[in-house]
Amino acid sequence: MSAGTNDAILVQILAQLNALQVSQQTLQAKLDALTLTTPLSPVRDGRQEAPLTSPTSPNLLLSPSALLSRAHLASSIPSMNTPPDHATTDKEREKALYPGRVLLTTYPDQHGIKPFPLQWGVSDPAVRGPVICSRLPSSIKQRNALGAHSGSYSIYRALAIAMGTLDPSHKPDYSNTEPPVPIPPQPAWYDPTKIVSFDPWGHLVPQVFKKEIEELGLDVRPSIAVTKAHIKLSEIDESAKRGEITIDGRVVLPTRPLKNPDGTESDAHPGVEIAASKAAVEPVWYLPGVAERFGISESLLRRALFEDTGGMYPELVTRPDIKVFLPPIGNLTVYIFGPPEHMADETKELTVRVHDECNGSDVFGSDICTCKPYLVFAIEECIRCAQRGGVGVVVYFRKEGRALGEVTKYLVYNLRKRGGDSADKYFKSTELIAGVKDMRFQALMPDVLHWLGIKKIDNMVSMSDMKYNAIVQSGIPILKRYDIPEHLIPPDSRVEIDAKIAAGYFTSGKQITEADLFKTVGRTWEETEH
Ligand SMILES: Nc1nc2c(ncn2[C@@H]2O[C@H](COP(=O)(O)OP(=O)(O)OP(=O)(O)O)[C@@H](O)[C@H]2O)c(=O)[nH]1
Numbered sequence: 165m166s167a168g169t170n171d172a173i174l175v176q177i178l179a180q181l182n183a184l185q186v187s188q189q190t191l192q193a194k195l196d197a198l199t200l201t202t203p204l205s206p207v208r209d210g211r212q213e214a215p216l217t218s219p220t221s222p223n224l225l226l227s228p229s230a231l232l233s234r235a236h237l238a239s240s241i242p243s244m245n246t247p248p249d250h251a252t253t254d255k256e257r258e259k260a261l262y263p264g265r266v267l268l269t270t271y272p273d274q275h276g277i278k279p280f281p282l283q284w285g286v287s288d289p290a291v292r293g294p295v296i297c298s299r300l301p302s303s304i305k306q307r308n309a310l311g312a313h314s315g316s317y318s319i320y321r322a323l324a325i326a327m328g329t330l331d332p333s334h335k336p337d338y339s340n341t342e343p344p345v346p347i348p349p350q351p352a353w354y355d356p357t358k359i360v361s362f363d364p365w366g367h368l369v370p371q372v373f374k375k376e377i378e379e380l381g382l383d384v385r386p387s388i389a390v391t392k393a394h395i396k397l398s399e400i401d402e403s404a405k406r407g408e409i410t411i412d413g414r415v416v417l418p419t420r421p422l423k424n425p426d427g428t429e430s431d432a433h434p435g436v437e438i439a440a441s442k443a444a445v446e447p448v449w450y451l452p453g454v455a456e457r458f459g460i461s462e463s464l465l466r467r468a469l470f471e472d473t474g475g476m477y478p479e480l481v482t483r484p485d486i487k488v489f490l491p492p493i494g495n496l497t498v499y500i501f502g503p504p505e506h507m508a509d510e511t512k513e514l515t516v517r518v519h520d521e522c523n524g525s526d527v528f529g530s531d532i533c534t535c536k537p538y539l540v541f542a543i544e545e546c547i548r549c550a551q552r553g554g555v556g557v558v559v560y561f562r563k564e565g566r567a568l569g570e571v572t573k574y575l576v577y578n579l580r581k582r583g584g585d586s587a588d589k590y591f592k593s594t595e596l597i598a599g600v601k602d603m604r605f606q607a608l609m610p611d612v613l614h615w616l617g618i619k620k621i622d623n624m625v626s627m628s629d630m631k632y633n634a635i636v637q638s639g640i641p642i643l644k645r646y647d648i649p650e651h652l653i654p655p656d657s658r659v660e661i662d663a664k665i666a667a668g669y670f671t672s673g674k675q676i677t678e679a680d681l682f683k684t685v686g687r688t689w690e691e692t693e694h
Pocket residue numbers: 518519520521522523533535538563564565566567568572573576577594625626627628631660669
């Protein structure tokens with residue numbers, strides 16, 4: 165056979181393969197359309213039910229909930245978990261949970277797809293519409309948002325469903341869960357450009373979208389919750405002992421006397437409790453608004469989100485008609501000290517700190533950075549402001565390690581400690597590992613301030629130029645900034661502070677030049693060990 169004949173055969177094979185691929189794609193599209201147009205088989209509690217028989221009595225029909233609970237029982241008693249039975253049960257449960265074919269993606273023009281109207285930034289919630297991202301049969305056709313609720317915790321929900329500990333169609337009863345303090349609508353809620361990273365109606369969902377939930381049976385969930393708390397921090401106990409924080413019976417309350425190990429009352433200073441209101445806010449991104457904030461096109465944003473989440477959300481690409489995405493990232497928490505209604509009242513003094521998570525310092529007290537001392541100082545400043553008749557706000561973002569993550573952060577710590585931990589190398593070390601020194605991109609951060617009705621900030625407890633610029637550019641003036649007091653800077657974290665000042669962070673004290681940075685050196689591991 166000549167080389168020419170070989171080539172011709174090869175071309176023919178390739179053409180046939182291509183044709184096969186095309187017809188496979190057509191078939192897939194037809195199947196997709198079929199799934200969404202075929203009336204669903206009987207629906208129980210909002211979940212499609214497939215008839216299944218019992219492995220022991222083939223004539224006995226099992227409902228998905230019976231299967232769920234059987235499997236739950238088996239998995240909760242390990243000795244009952246013999247592999248062959250378990251495998252059969254899992255297969256059956258998988259069929260019961262997901263009776264249809266795997267629906268990899270959807271398309272806007274697919275039969276049966278009819279997203280519930282959602283107009284971001286419209287003032288009337290009935291016109292704005294609820295955010296629906298559920299893939300439950302009751303909601304999948306009317307879904308108007310991509311992704312999943314609860315940010316990264318959506319994965320644990322998936323696990324709970326797979327293990328049979330959670331019925332996916334569980335319908336929460338939201339009575340008595342409403343906010344104990346009001347966070348009422350503000351003009352910024354009605355501006356589609358002011359709040360783009362979460363749903364301003366998130367805490368009012370059960371009330372404002374009652375009809376959609378109860379009458380239309382749609383799976384609409386709250387993405388914000390507001391509550392009250394009493395917080396106790398040993399650092400603030402110490403400040404109270406020193407008389408730097410006063411008990412006013414309103415913001416700062418006395419703690420009940422401590423007990424000795426033998427149960428008798430201790431005469432040690434019991435410390436104080438701080439009364440606060442707080443809100444947990446989950447991310448809900450309005451993609452056109454997020455893209456605009458970062459100055460990129462919506463299509464580029466969608467493509468990058470699709471690619472760099474391991475192709476996890478194909479509808480980012482196939483459903484340009486769906487404008488809202490619930491990303492798998494951490495939430496933010498707002499702590500309010502003093503009357504929440506003062507936040508929107510421009511006549512009241514307001515102190516704010518926006519803090520990004522640093523678990524090593526915030527929770528475990530690591531002294532390599534100033535995060536915890538700065539956070540505690542900010543809470544004290546908020547308390548003082550509330551006691552002067554104003555209000556204090558701390559916003560805590562889950563953006564660990566400047567949003568590079570804790571693994572990257574620890575790798576950089578190793579590099580710094582092995583390479584001579586001088587301030588000139590602080591940001592360079594991070595860049596060497598992560599490729600960038602910061603991925604927090606503060607542009608979305610001011611949304612929460614607008615949601616709270618904040619129009620100006622009297623006292624901003626932060627040295628960050630990035631936070632400052634983002635807030636001021638979003639239309640909220642900052643009247644006074646102040647840095648962390650010298651005595652609160654642990655010696656080893658001088659490296660961080662000096663590097664930040666040289667990089668443009670605010671300081672009311674000493675200025676740092678590039679040349680100074682060589683002289684600021686942190687502790688080495690060897691020093692720690694001796
Ligand atoms: N990657 C990395 N992150 C760090 C390092 N040190 C601190 N961080 C992180 O930096 C962030 C500090 O956030 P904030 O406490 O809000 O401080 P800031 O934005 O730098 O500025 P201020 O408002 O002035 O405190 C947290 O997310 C920390 O986890 C480090 O060496 N490497």
